[in-house]
Amino acid sequence: MRVSRLYTETHLQSLATIALTDEQAHYLGRVLRAKVGQVVALFNGDDGEYQGEVIAVDKRSVQIQLAEKPSAQPESLYPVHIGLGLSKGERMxxxxxKATELGVTAITPLFTEHSEVKLNEERAEKRRLHWQKIAINACEQSGRCTIPTIHPPVVLGAWLxxxxxxxxxxxxxxxxxxFxxxxxxxxxxxxxxxxxxxxxxxxxxxxxGLQSIRxxxxxxxxxxxxxxxxTAIQMVWGDF
Structure with missing residues (x-):
């Protein structure tokens, strides 16, 4: 049976009891219908991944007893930072x-001459938080424990x-x-x-000083x- 993985902002340590609330508790308890005794995995981006056992479930919270030590992390050891031109719709x-699944370290959205997306400061921060959540969800799915940083959008020159x-x-x-x-x-x-x-x-x-790559x-x-x-970078310099 596949073990569900969830991101939490709570500090994780061996044998701790973690109380999940709000979105995580709703997803685990209501959507996945977790039962007492079910094994789950938790990570927070800093403390590794811990396996744990559900010890209590109610309408508003789920309590998990963590195992003694963290699990191994399938994390890429080669850092890649992408500067990505802002795009419309679901392309970003x-x-x-997919970049998260493939091991990217950080992404900076870029305002470029051909970008059709215009964002003021407030909208830019909302989009950044949206993309950060997508990265977290991709980490949950892919087995990653280190969450890539989604930086605020900047003009291309500032990123260069x-x-x-x-x-x-x-x-x-x-x-x-x-490459x-x-x-x-x-x-x-x-x-x-x-x-x-x-x-x-x-x-x-x-x-x-950027090298042109085809x-x-x-x-x-x-x-x-x-x-x-x-994929090409992971093949020649990474862990593929």
């Missing part, structure tokens, strides 16, 4: 979800200023090479929105590119 949701020398890569279907260079300490990966990266932005990225002969959608790029 899909990209965040954060890319360390020798660690930046820009996806470009007109690029000349793949076949020497393995840097981390990868900062620039991916454009639906309309792609403008020539001016490509020049700025090149000036900032992922095959076909043009990939903005939500497909992170999946393909992370």
């Amino acid at each position: 949701d899909f990209a965040v979800q 200023d954060t890319v360390p020398a020798g660690q930046g890569f820009m996806l470009d279907h007109q690029g000349l090479t793949g 076949n260079t020497d393995r840097p300490a981390a990868a900062f990966l620039l991916i454009g929105p639906e309309g792609g990266i403008s020539e001016t932005e490509k020049a700025a990225a090149t000036q900032a 992922l095959g002969p076909r043009v990939l959608r903005t939500e497909t590119a992170p999946v393909v790029a992370l």
Whole structure:
């Protein structure tokens, strides 16, 4: 039987009794119909994953007795930070979800010349929290215990200023090479929105030291590119 995994903001430690309330308790108790004695797994992003046993269920809370020690974590050891051009609809949701499953460390949504999404500060924070929740849900599903950071949206130039020398890569279907260079300490990966990266932005990225990377002969959608790029990175530098 598959063990349900849940994210909680509660501190976890061996043999502790954890009381889940609100959303987690509703999901475990009402949706999954958890019973006393059922085994579940909890993680909070910091303390690893703990297996535990449901010891009490009522309408408003679920109590779990944790095991003696945390479980092993299937976490990627290679850090990848994606700068992703803001896109319409569910494309960003899909990209965040799949990038999390594939081991991404952080994602920064980017305002670019071809981005059609316009967000004021309040809406930008609401979207960030929405994407962070998608990342948490993807961690629950994929077995990850370390939650990738979803940074607030910034303009492309501000993100380029954060890319360390020798660690930046820009996806470009007109690029000349793949991820076949020497393995840097981390990868900062620039991916454009639906309309792609403008020539001016490509020049700025090149000036900032980003290497142009080509992922095959076909043009990939903005939500497909992170999946393909992370798969390629995990194949050559990561844990695939």
